[in-house]
Amino acid sequence: MTDDRSPWPLAPPWRAARWFNAAEAPSLAALRGRVVVLHAFQMLCPGCVAHGLPQAKALYEQFAVYGVAVIGLHTVFEHHAAMTPVSLGAFIHEYRLEFPIGVDEPAGDGPVPLTMQAYGMRGTPTLVVIDQAGRIRLHRFGRVEDLAVGALIGRLLAGG
Numbered sequence: 001m002t003d004d005r006s007p008w009p010l011a012p013p014w015r016a017a018r019w020f021n022a023a024e025a026p027s028l029a030a031l032r033g034r035v036v037v038l039h040a041f042q043m044l045c046p047g048c049v050a051h052g053l054p055q056a057k058a059l060y061e062q063f064a065v066y067g068v069a070v071i072g073l074h075t076v077f078e079h080h081a082a083m084t085p086v087s088l089g090a091f092i093h094e095y096r097l098e099f100p101i102g103v104d105e106p107a108g109d110g111p112v113p114l115t116m117q118a119y120g121m122r123g124t125p126t127l128v129v130i131d132q133a134g135r136i137r138l139h140r141f142g143r144v145e146d147l148a149v150g151a152l153i154g155r156l157l158a159g160g
Contacts (some may be wrong), residue, residue, distance in 0.1 A: 012118040014038070014073060016083060016102030020092050026100050030128035031069050035156045036130040037149075040073040040104075040116065041093040045124045051143050052125030055096060059101040059149065068159055072101035072126070075116045075124060103138060131156050 013028050028036065039056035041048035053072075060070040076086055085103065092101060105112035119128060122141045129138040129152055138144070138152055 002032075008131065008137055010128045011036075011134055011136050012115075013104060014071075015064040015105040015114040015118070016073070017105045018103050019100060020089060020101045020103075022100035022102075025102070026069070026071060028130070032134050033132050035063075035066075035068045035132060035153055036126040037063075037068060037070045037153070038119075038130065039070065039122055040075045040119075040121055040126040040128070042074065043088060043096055047143065048125040049095075052127070053097065055095060055127075055144070055146060055149070056099065056145070057095075059153070062150075063153055068153060069159070072097065072099055073104055073115060074101060075104035075113050075121065075126075076106075077112045077116060077123075083119060098123045129153065129156070 011028055016025060019025050027146070035054065037050055037059050041052050045047070045052075056070055056072060059068065063070070088103065103114045105119065106113050119126070121145070125143075126141050127138065127144045127149065128136060129149065131137045137156065
């Protein structure tokens, strides 16, 4: 049961057109009870490649043993023709990304995909940390310091 008076908003479900590195499509509902790190990126985004994806990879490698779920979301709002599933598959392989990565479902009426819209993301990279009750505890566009993210995840795992 969740407290409706919580200051933290419930995370909306993500909408992915397809998944990489996942036998089944992971859903936010199925991950309830676990800390979830959602990393939104584009493969042609310099900040994503330089900081965001290495951070997501490190979080996956360090916190999977504690049950933390790291989910990548390739959310394309520009350069659509260059960012095909074939290109993304090669990118995932080359960067050795092992966590599940969804392709944000395109919107029929514009360039901004559905999950990006639902979360109110301003661009990429965007990092979202969701607590065990499904509430957004961190939503940040741009670079987020590794220690700050690790400390938040540690607090959430400790019940804070």
